[in-house]
Amino acid sequence: MSFQLTLINLVIRWQVKRRFRKNPDIQLLRPMMAQMEPRMSKLPSGIAVEELGLAGVATEKISAPETRQDKAFLYIHGGGFVAGSPRTHRPLTWRLAKDIGVPVYAIDYRLAPEHPYPAGLDDCVTAYKGLLDKGIAAKSILVGGDSAGGNLTLALALRLKAEGLPLPAALICLSPATDMTGSGESRHSNAEADSMFVEEMMDSLMPVYCPGADERDPFISPLFGDVSGFPPTLFQVGEREMLRDDSTRMAAALKSAGVETAIEVWPKVWHVWQLNADMLPEAREAIAHIVRFAKQHLS
Numbered sequence: 351m352s353f354q355l356t357l358i359n360l361v362i363r364w365q366v367k368r369r370f371r372k373n374p375d376i377q378l379l380r381p382m383m384a385q386m387e388p389r390m391s392k393l394p395s396g397i398a399v400e401e402l403g404l405a406g407v408a409t410e411k412i413s414a415p416e417t418r419q420d421k422a423f424l425y426i427h428g429g430g431f432v433a434g435s436p437r438t439h440r441p442l443t444w445r446l447a448k449d450i451g452v453p454v455y456a457i458d459y460r461l462a463p464e465h466p467y468p469a470g471l472d473d474c475v476t477a478y479k480g481l482l483d484k485g486i487a488a489k490s491i492l493v494g495g496d497s498a499g500g501n502l503t504l505a506l507a508l509r510l511k512a513e514g515l516p517l518p519a520a521l522i523c524l525s526p527a528t529d530m531t532g533s534g535e536s537r538h539s540n541a542e543a544d545s546m547f548v549e550e551m552m553d554s555l556m557p558v559y560c561p562g563a564d565e566r567d568p569f570i571s572p573l574f575g576d577v578s579g580f581p582p583t584l585f586q587v588g589e590r591e592m593l594r595d596d597s598t599r600m601a602a603a604l605k606s607a608g609v610e611t612a613i614e615v616w617p618k619v620w621h622v623w624q625l626n627a628d629m630l631p632e633a634r635e636a637i638a639h640i641v642r643f644a645k646q647h648l649s
Contacts, residue, residue, distance in 0.1 A: 531566060
């Protein structure tokens, strides 16, 4: 365990968890992540950013020198369905573009509560179809996301399957929220150990994201979907996260359906620690694992 991990963990508990203890409302993520954006959006020289639309969905295309334009990584950012943007996730997305060697298309999907379910998921489906319309074959597309974006990654695959569209080459899910019923044991057992969230905050999500919806709807809780025929899928999650079991149970469901599945449960890290790659060795190591998985399934 690095010194940086210990220090950043303490900072996160002070800056994030302390605020959620006082006000356990998912919508606090919006001002928090907006405050992060100027620092997180910085890019190194040689990384190009292009603002474009994928079939009308606002998208940030990140490329590095010599990236393959006939392949793509569709990235879906997290933020509890209410916050975040492609800019808040650049410490991760620029590294994926550079190290995998393909452009990352980070979509700026519509957020709740202004645009509740299924608006964000619809945008993911539209953007994926936009990549296909650009002539990029499904077998040359990766889809991934973190937290809420991991949920949308899996829900997107379910929607593509339901609509008879070709599935991507692989899925990459970082601490995804897969079970909106909150039935995973870690939601309770890790409530204190989790560096960011408090248990009560989870109750504020459904009324904002999908008011009145069935929590077991597979497009809302992919854990309850038919995942047979899914592409190879990688999960990364922290051992101490409240959402740990959302990954472990989802991975088990995929394996039971015969899907090639890899799951990594990392000790002592927090929710989506990969975003701290500018400072954290464990984040850069996790990204190296993602890159290896991605290259293996794009080859």
